Amino acid sequence: MSDQQMTIHLKVWRQKGPNSKGELVDYTMDDVNPHMSFLEMFDWLNEKLMKQGEEPIEFDHDCREGICGSCNMMINGQAHGPQKATAACQLHMRQFSDGDTIYVEPWRAKAFPIIKDLVVDRSAFDRIVEAGGYVSVNTGGAVDANAQLIPKKEADIAFDYATCIGCGACVAACPNSSASLFTGAKIAQFAHLPQGEPERKERARAMVDQMKEEGFGDCSNFAECEAVCPKEISITAIAEMRREYVKSLFD
Amino acid sequence: MSKFKAALQSQVGRKLITGITGLGLVLFIIVHLLGNLSYFGGPEAINTYSHTLHELGGLLWAARLGLLVFFLFHIYLGISIWLEKRRARPVGYESYNSRGVPSRQSWSARSMIITGVILLVFVVFHLNTFAFHDFQTTVINGVEMHDVHARLTEVFQHEVYTISYVLTMVLLGMHLRHGVWSSFQSLGWMSRNSNPVVYSIAYILGLIIAVGFIGLPVSIYFGLV
Numbered sequence: 153m154s155d156q157q158m159t160i161h162l163k164v165w166r167q168k169g170p171n172s173k174g175e176l177v178d179y180t181m182d183d184v185n186p187h188m189s190f191l192e193m194f195d196w197l198n199e200k201l202m203k204q205g206e207e208p209i210e211f212d213h214d215c216r217e218g219i220c221g222s223c224n225m226m227i228n229g230q231a232h233g234p235q236k237a238t239a240a241c242q243l244h245m246r247q248f249s250d251g252d253t254i255y256v257e258p259w260r261a262k263a264f265p266i267i268k269d270l271v272v273d274r275s276a277f278d279r280i281v282e283a284g285g286y287v288s289v290n291t292g293g294a295v296d297a298n299a300q301l302i303p304k305k306e307a308d309i310a311f312d313y314a315t316c317i318g319c320g321a322c323v324a325a326c327p328n329s330s331a332s333l334f335t336g337a338k339i340a341q342f343a344h345l346p347q348g349e350p351e352r353k354e355r356a357r358a359m360v361d362q363m364k365e366e367g368f369g370d371c372s373n374f375a376e377c378e379a380v381c382p383k384e385i386s387i388t389a390i391a392e393m394r395r396e397y398v399k400s401l402f403d
Numbered sequence: 404m405s406k407f408k409a410a411l412q413s414q415v416g417r418k419l420i421t422g423i424t425g426l427g428l429v430l431f432i433i434v435h436l437l438g439n440l441s442y443f444g445g446p447e448a449i450n451t452y453s454h455t456l457h458e459l460g461g462l463l464w465a466a467r468l469g470l471l472v473f474f475l476f477h478i479y480l481g482i483s484i485w486l487e488k489r490r491a492r493p494v495g496y497e498s499y500n501s502r503g504v505p506s507r508q509s510w511s512a513r514s515m516i517i518t519g520v521i522l523l524v525f526v527v528f529h530l531n532t533f534a535f536h537d538f539q540t541t542v543i544n545g546v547e548m549h550d551v552h553a554r555l556t557e558v559f560q561h562e563v564y565t566i567s568y569v570l571t572m573v574l575l576g577m578h579l580r581h582g583v584w585s586s587f588q589s590l591g592w593m594s595r596n597s598n599p600v601v602y603s604i605a606y607i608l609g610l611i612i613a614v615g616f617i618g619l620p621v622s623i624y625f626g627l628v
Contacts, residue, residue, distance in 0.1 A: 163497070176497055229500035236502070255498035262491050325502070327513065328484070329491035332414070360413050369491030370414050370484040372515070373585040379506035386505075386595055387588065394591035397415040401406055 158184045158245065160193070161253040164209055166269055174266070176255070186246040190233065191216060191223060193245055210269040218242040218382060221317030224324065225270055226257040231321035231380040239319060239382040259324035263331070263367040276366040277318050277334060283362035284355035285338040287347045306344045313341035315383040322377035328369035333377035335363045336389035343396050353400035360397050417480055422589035424477040425582050429608075431470055432575075436615045443619075443628060446552035447543055454548040478523060485516040507584070507602065511577040511609075518578040525571045532558060559623035568620050576613025580606055 159182045167174030184193055191213050198208035214222035218239040225240045227233035233243045248254065256270065264272040314337075322333035339356050342348025348355070371390060378387045410416045438456075441449045456463060501508045511518070538549035559565050583605035587593055593601065622628040 165497075226496060226498075229496060229498035230502050234502075257496055257498065260492050260494055260496055262493055327508065328488040330414070360415050361409070364414050367491060368414075369488045370417055372484065372488070372512070373418075373507065373581075373588045374512055375505055375507040376501055379502035379504070388593065388595050388598070391588055391591045391593040394415050394419065394589065397410070397413070398419070398591065401410055 155186065156250075157182070158186060158248070158250040158252075160184045160245070160248065161251075162197070163253065163255045164270070165257045166209065167258075167266055168268065170265055170267060174269075176257075184245050186244070188245045189216065189241060190225070190227065190243040190245065191241050210267075210271045212271050213241060216241040219317060221319035224259050224272065224274075224320055226255070226259065226324055228255050231259070231325040232319070232382055236379075237382055237384050239317075239321075242382075259320050261320075261323050261329040261368065263329065264320060264323065272320075274318070274320050276368070277320065277331070279366060280331065280335055280359055280362045281318075281338060284351065284358035285342075287342065288351065289347075300346060302345060310341050310344035313337040313344075313385060313389055316341075316381075316385055317383060319382060321380045321382060323368060325376045325380040326369070326371075327374055327376065328372050330371040330377075331363050331366070331368035332371035332390045332393065333381065333385060333387065335359050336387075336391075336393035337385050339396050340389045340392040343392055352396065356393065356396040356400040360393065417484065418589040420476055421480045421484070422586035424473040424480075425586045427473045428470075428477060429579065429583060429586075431473075432579075432612060436612060439616065439619050442552065442555060443622075446541070446550070449552050449555070450541060450543055450548055450550060453551045454543075454546065457549075474526075478519070481516065481519050507581070509581060512581040512585075515578060515581060518574040521571065521574055522578060525567075532564070555619070556623055559620040562624075565620045565624045569617050572613050572616040575616065576609040578609075579612060580609035583608055 159180065162179040162181065163176045164179060165174055166177045179197060181193065181197060184196075188196065191211070194209060194211055201208050212222045212224055214220040216223075218241060221239070223232075223240040225232065227240060227243070232238060232240045233247070235243050235247055258266050258270045259272045259274075261272075263276040264274055266272050316334060316337040318334065320334070323329055323331050326332075339359055342355060343352060373387070373390075375387050378385065411420065438449075438452055441452045459466075533551075533554065536554060538551065539553055540547050541550040541553070542548075559568075584602045587601050588598075
């Protein structure tokens with residue numbers, strides 16, 4: 153793999169505050185190392201901007217290993233960029249070519265208001281989880297590992313849904329700005345486990361209602377969410393959410 | 404009861420109703436297509452079919468009423484979902500691209516509102532051309548009945564009607580290509596394994612229905628039948 157430096161033209165959304173008017177600003181980087189991660193390139197750009205006395209670009213990040221769900225960037229019109237099953241922090245510049253122009257925009261949704269530049273407020277997701285995405289039983293000390301037997305298949309399905317990191321890519325990529333994949337995964341992960349059983353009806357109803365309350369759009373089954381999800385969560389989660397919701401109506 | 408009322412207004416309920424009414428309309432379309440195909444059996448076949456249908460009386464009116472209710476709910480929800488989508492993202496992206504498979508964001512999926520509205524306009528004209536038309540009568544086996552065969556033959560001599568009909572049926576096929584698959588997903592009937600199967604079936608069904616409907620006007624226009 154080449155270590156040759158690349159020239160990258162960036163068009164980055166800059167917005168001073170929640171109510172300011174934003175715009176795409178052009179930056180050209182002529183010394184991008186292909187082994188840099190996308191965020192490292194932003195660090196490098198910010199260092200240069202600061203040296204020039206300009207305000208650095210705000211962007212969210214934390215673990216930088218694809219598990220915290222903090223980073224959120226629309227890269228060339230795709231949530232987290234072009235690489236399958238990859239969060240923006242794990243995307244590397246070798247995925248691009250010398251001379252490329254890259255659009256970088258924040259998640260766009262009414263329910264995710266922009267705070268500054270590329271940073272959006274995703275607390276709407278927290279409120280969906282607060283509505284019912286938990287098990288409110290005080291279990292005391294940890295029980296013996298095999299005291300409650302759960303079939304491997306069920307445990308695996310629940311685990312697949314539980315890998316959701318709440319990054320919001322599903323909403324960002326959805327033409328309708330629907331939060332159905334996120335909410336579906338949070339409901340479905342409990343629907344396969346005995347721990348989720350006692351509150352399953354209240355959970356499904358409360359979380360689906362909260363999703364609408366937050367101003368996310370309806371799901372039109374575009375399945376774009378599954379395509380961009382860094383954890384590759386299937387839209388089966390959405391089908392499960394719908395089943396759980398309908399079942400919750402009958403006692 | 405308030406639980407059910409809330410459910411109908413929830414985002415799950417809205418898609419559920421859109422799906423159920425959509426599948427109901429697909430069933431109607433299939434029956435309609437089979438009826439159309441009886442034209443190929445000659446004047447006696449299609450006129451007798453039409454006459455038998457009208458002989459159902461009350462049952463036919465019940466079906467028409469059901470169809471109207473399904474249609475209105477489907478239209479209302481389709482438009483409402485589209486409006487909601489615009490509200491949910493007031494500022495769009497400068498650059499937006501689909502990631503591709505497993506995304507189902509096809510041309511037909513993105514244009515549901517457009518194909519839907521065109522189909523609605525078509526239905527109004529279509530009812531005016533056929534259902535509300537003052538038919539000539541013909542006598543078959545001693546029974547006087549509407550001459551549907553003559554009307555079809557007359558209408559599809561006209562270029563404008565034939566072309567617009569054919570184009571609308573292409574749009575119908577597109578609408579069903581996403582709609583049929585989407586309905587099953589909205590009803591929560593989809594699993595990871597059945598998803599690609601149903602998606603393919605929806606494509607084939609959309610194609611068959613479009614080709615089926617296009618066959619009749621094209622055959623009449625070019626004098627093949």
